[in-house]
Amino acid sequence: xxxVKNLTKKYGDHEAVKGxxxxxxxxxxxxxxxxxxxxxxxxxNMLTGYISSTSGQILxxxxxxxxxxxxxxxxxxxxxEIPPVYVDMTVDGYLNFxxxxxxxxxxxKAHLNDVCSLxxxxxxxxxxxxxxxxxxxxxxxxxxxxxxxxxxxxLDEPTVGLDPNQIIEIRTLIKKLGxxxxxxxxxHILPEIQAVCDRIIxxxxxxxxxxxxxxxxxxxxxxxxKMTIRIEGSTRTAADRDTITDAIRALDHIxxxxxxxxREKGIYDYDVESDGxxxxxxxxxxxxxxxNWNILQLQLSDLTLEDIFLKITMGExxxxxxxxxxxxxxxEFENGxxxxxxxxxxxxxxxxxxxxx
Amino acid sequence: MGAIYRxxxxxxxxxxxxxxxxxxxxxxxxxxxxxxxxLSGYTDTSPMFSSMFIIVLFLIPILTMRLLSxxxxxxxxxxxxxxxxxxxxxxLGKYFAALTLFIVAESIVFVYAMILSYxxxxxxxxxxGNYFAMLILGAAFxxxxxxxxxxxxxxxxxxxxxxxxxxxxYLFDSITNNLQNETIKKMIASLSFYTKYIEFTQxxxxxxxxxxxxxxxxLFNFFTVRVLEKRRWG
Numbered sequence: 001x002x003x004v005k006n007l008t009k010k011y012g013d014h015e016a017v018k019g020x021x022x023x024x025x026x027x028x029x030x031x032x033x034x035x036x037x038x039x040x041x042x043x044x045n046m047l048t049g050y051i052s053s054t055s056g057q058i059l060x061x062x063x064x065x066x067x068x069x070x071x072x073x074x075x076x077x078x079x080x081e082i083p084p085v086y087v088d089m090t091v092d093g094y095l096n097f098x099x100x101x102x103x104x105x106x107x108x109k110a111h112l113n114d115v116c117s118l119x120x121x122x123x124x125x126x127x128x129x130x131x132x133x134x135x136x137x138x139x140x141x142x143x144x145x146x147x148x149x150x151x152x153x154x155l156d157e158p159t160v161g162l163d164p165n166q167i168i169e170i171r172t173l174i175k176k177l178g179x180x181x182x183x184x185x186x187x188h189i190l191p192e193i194q195a196v197c198d199r200i201i202x203x204x205x206x207x208x209x210x211x212x213x214x215x216x217x218x219x220x221x222x223x224x225x226k227m228t229i230r231i232e233g234s235t236r237t238a239a240d241r242d243t244i245t246d247a248i249r250a251l252d253h254i255x256x257x258x259x260x261x262x263r264e265k266g267i268y269d270y271d272v273e274s275d276g277x278x279x280x281x282x283x284x285x286x287x288x289x290x291x292n293w294n295i296l297q298l299q300l301s302d303l304t305l306e307d308i309f310l311k312i313t314m315g316e317x318x319x320x321x322x323x324x325x326x327x328x329x330x331x332e333f334e335n336g337x338x339x340x341x342x343x344x345x346x347x348x349x350x351x352x353x354x355x356x357x
Numbered sequence: 358m359g360a361i362y363r364x365x366x367x368x369x370x371x372x373x374x375x376x377x378x379x380x381x382x383x384x385x386x387x388x389x390x391x392x393x394x395x396l397s398g399y400t401d402t403s404p405m406f407s408s409m410f411i412i413v414l415f416l417i418p419i420l421t422m423r424l425l426s427x428x429x430x431x432x433x434x435x436x437x438x439x440x441x442x443x444x445x446x447x448x449l450g451k452y453f454a455a456l457t458l459f460i461v462a463e464s465i466v467f468v469y470a471m472i473l474s475y476x477x478x479x480x481x482x483x484x485x486g487n488y489f490a491m492l493i494l495g496a497a498f499x500x501x502x503x504x505x506x507x508x509x510x511x512x513x514x515x516x517x518x519x520x521x522x523x524x525x526x527y528l529f530d531s532i533t534n535n536l537q538n539e540t541i542k543k544m545i546a547s548l549s550f551y552t553k554y555i556e557f558t559q560x561x562x563x564x565x566x567x568x569x570x571x572x573x574x575x576l577f578n579f580f581t582v583r584v585l586e587k588r589r590w591g
Contacts, residue, residue, distance in 0.1 A: 011591070049438070049439055051588075071441070078435070080436075082432045084432055084433040084434070084435045085436075089364070097363075101437070
């Protein structure tokens, strides 16, 4: 659907984007992640034809954006960082203007009604955009992008300035739109990317630093595997703790084992780290079966997106294992869609050390 | 082009620029009409038209100052430039919106003509010729104004620069008075907007002048397109 090859953008001597290449398949929701000034917006502006690339090629639905800009642009709905709304117009006037500007052929009234109800702006349609809150302007901007049902949606930080309820609404909407559209979404809010995107591209200093699902990226970055296992021993006393720790330590490929807090009466959590060459979960399971222990919980605690992001963008080793990492984000893959499992609102990497003390 | 044209016309009225522009234009042209036509006792409207050059000069920047500078400032140009339309249709949509309002303004002369027709016989040939001359003068000046508006993000800067540039074009002729060199004198005179306009008010219909104004209009619209194009590559 979208193909980007060796895209570069130079501003004088400064190279804002340095040879980015990636493809986005039909129906995929791709997340662009990167610190401010990494080149996210520049890349998006090039994808939409707002600015030209210095070199490289962009194909939208097979059409080169520089060769046939009209055709390529008609396939794209774009919501820039600042919604391009005219504050002196009413919402309805503005959407009608965009309808005409995009030379939309769909039945006007029904289509605009659809777009407004999708973005939940039906109740403000007769108000001047000047008088709308930031959240509503953002949604009008999104409504504008949806006009003419473009197969590709490019959304630059779509949830900036929204309140938590609206953020959830917009995320839900984006996921819903992802079924019919190919979407590129940029953000520097990590949970948002995790919650919404199928695939993540991390951009840093104008280059693609990582490309893949959150899990794949994490695996490429580290060959260590960490997990927390809650095992019920046979005696259900503190004596189990040492027995089990030693037994696990005796297994192959185990780098590190440590008994954690007593989570339930006589039952402990164990932090286990393997050397990454094999998946040790099966061995541990077999061990437990032999000894009639019960595994009550097993949680992989590989690098979270936050660790990945810091690791890539800071260019230094933020391994995420030593500090126990307070962010309890856990990604589960259901039908290829990343679902945010735990609440990250209380994430506080500095203080919450996973109760190790 | 149609969508942008309609939006700009709408924006002129919602922002109040249209009312200010039309009021001032009608007021000043009315004063000239009263002083130079009614009081003179002749039904020839040419003296009024020659005085109106200066109104056009100061009022056109008010029409054009906002057109492209505000788009850039509010980042609404992102909506326009990523829509499946050409740069020419963006520029021309805006250009013709300004030109339309200018035509509405200058068409007040037909109201004056009606008043005159009660008092005597209107010299229609002179009136229509002058009307046309002012139209193409406006067409050229608006193109210059739109171009200057594309260079800045601030509409006041755009208005002031446009006024200075147009005023300079008006004063262009007076430079020649102090020049000795005949060739340079001729060259400057041939670029004069004012002299060409005054020729029309004196009843000379010069096709060269028509071409001069129209090609200025075309050239500056072309420059505006180039400015937008260059910004994409910047």
